[in-house]
Amino acid sequence: MVTLKLREKDYTLPGGIPLSQAFKRLGLDMGSHLAVREGEIITEDRVLQDGDVIKLIPVISGGSQ
Amino acid sequence: MKCRKCTISAVINLRQHRLALCREHFNEWFLGHCASTIRKYGMISPGDRMLIAVSGGKDSLGLWDVLTRLGYQVEGLTIQLGIDEGGQYSAKSLECTHKFAKDRGLILHELNIQQEYGESVPQMLQHARAGEDKPCSVCGLVKRHELNRYTMANGFNVLVTGHNLDDEAAVLFTNSLIWNTSQLGRQLPVMEDRGEFAKRIKPFVRFYERETTAYALLNHIDYIEEECPFSTGSRTNHYKTILNGMEDEHPGLKYRYYLSFIENKKAGLLNFAEDRQYVEYLCDQCGQPTNQPGLCAFCRLVGRKI
Numbered sequence: 430m431v432t433l434k435l436r437e438k439d440y441t442l443p444g445g446i447p448l449s450q451a452f453k454r455l456g457l458d459m460g461s462h463l464a465v466r467e468g469e470i471i472t473e474d475r476v477l478q479d480g481d482v483i484k485l486i487p488v489i490s491g492g493s494q
Numbered sequence: 495m496k497c498r499k500c501t502i503s504a505v506i507n508l509r510q511h512r513l514a515l516c517r518e519h520f521n522e523w524f525l526g527h528c529a530s531t532i533r534k535y536g537m538i539s540p541g542d543r544m545l546i547a548v549s550g551g552k553d554s555l556g557l558w559d560v561l562t563r564l565g566y567q568v569e570g571l572t573i574q575l576g577i578d579e580g581g582q583y584s585a586k587s588l589e590c591t592h593k594f595a596k597d598r599g600l601i602l603h604e605l606n607i608q609q610e611y612g613e614s615v616p617q618m619l620q621h622a623r624a625g626e627d628k629p630c631s632v633c634g635l636v637k638r639h640e641l642n643r644y645t646m647a648n649g650f651n652v653l654v655t656g657h658n659l660d661d662e663a664a665v666l667f668t669n670s671l672i673w674n675t676s677q678l679g680r681q682l683p684v685m686e687d688r689g690e691f692a693k694r695i696k697p698f699v700r701f702y703e704r705e706t707t708a709y710a711l712l713n714h715i716d717y718i719e720e721e722c723p724f725s726t727g728s729r730t731n732h733y734k735t736i737l738n739g740m741e742d743e744h745p746g747l748k749y750r751y752y753l754s755f756i757e758n759k760k761a762g763l764l765n766f767a768e769d770r771q772y773v774e775y776l777c778d779q780c781g782q783p784t785n786q787p788g789l790c791a792f793c794r795l796v797g798r799k800i
């Protein structure tokens with residue numbers, strides 16, 4: 430299983446799927462998050478392996494101008 | 495995915511530019527793209543005295559870092575809004591900003607709203623009127639007024655802010671949904687100096703928010719990840735999510751949406767009646783520009799203490 434951490438929540442998905450698929454399955458869009466594995470930002474084509482822990486960093490911020 | 499410029503693994507894929515880059519080449523691209531935005535829109539002239547508004551977030555700290563690396567001397571201003579509900583948002587943002595400036599030997603100015611006006615932004619919210627009833631509109635009013643006042647009063651002639659393309663696209667979306675022509679008229683990457691209004695520039699307007707976040711992460715900029723408690727459920731965040739959903743299906747859509755708006759405006763193809771370059775009235779109390787005689791919206795707000 431792959432663990433994806435977003436803020437205080439943990440999600441688990443089976444390994445062997447690319448990051449882009451993981452985003453889709455969690456209902457998240459790529460524009461709103463970056464994914465970090467072992468301290469490195471990874472691109473959406475990278476295949477997630479069983480045992481991976483992925484930190485999802487939200488990129489949206491702010492209120493008014 | 496490999497970096498387009500070398501053979502190592504890419505850390506980011508900029509789909510709107512069909513460009514995947516490794517850390518080193520992303521940094522090189524990022525600095526170059528920002529420098530080209532500054533040139534393209536004539537943002538900075540020799541001799542300018544620049545003040546950057548810093549919140550401790552990824553955009554403002556990242557921009558301060560980039561401008562410094564590009565060789566510009568920019569002083570920072572942080573405004574303490576006193577937003578500490580359900581956490582320590584203002585305190586933490588100040589901590590990140592302080593650390594950033596100290597580590598790099600940069601000059602940081604501080605302005606505390608409560609000390610200046612006797613009330614924090616959340617306190618002001620309690621006696622806001624209709625139209626000012628949303629936290630972000632009151633907070634935005636306070637920030638705009640105070641940033642301009644501080645810039646003008648301290649001998650700076652350019653106010654720099656870290657707005658990115660997602661911020662601008664969300665504003666454009668908000669204003670075009672209801673055809674708010676006066677706001678559409680005012681939305682530009684550079685607002686020229688208009689007497690009592692200092693020149694305002696946004697050198698990050700051609701970057702997506704995920705790029706400014708990547709820049710901060712890759713360059714170990716310690717920014718505040720925690721969000722302002724008032725931003726949850728804000729309209730801006732809602733619209734940003736909608737635009738990102740469309741962007742996922744159509745890479746580059748956000749980029750074209752905002753930048754063709756600006757290009758068309760520059761070419762004179764979009765003319766908004768309210769594209770005013772002059773100021774109608776000056777506030778009786780603070781002397782800042784306002785669109786009605788008497789007191790400006792900010793002075794009316796702070797004059798209504800409970």
Ligand code: SF4
Binds near residue numbers: 494634723724
């Ligand atoms: S999210 Fe809204 S209330 Fe919070 S700092 Fe930004 S503008 Fe102010």
Ligand SMILES: [Zn+2]
Binds near residue numbers: 499
């Ligand atoms: Zn490279």
Ligand SMILES: [Zn+2]
Binds near residue numbers: 792794
């Ligand atoms: Zn006033």
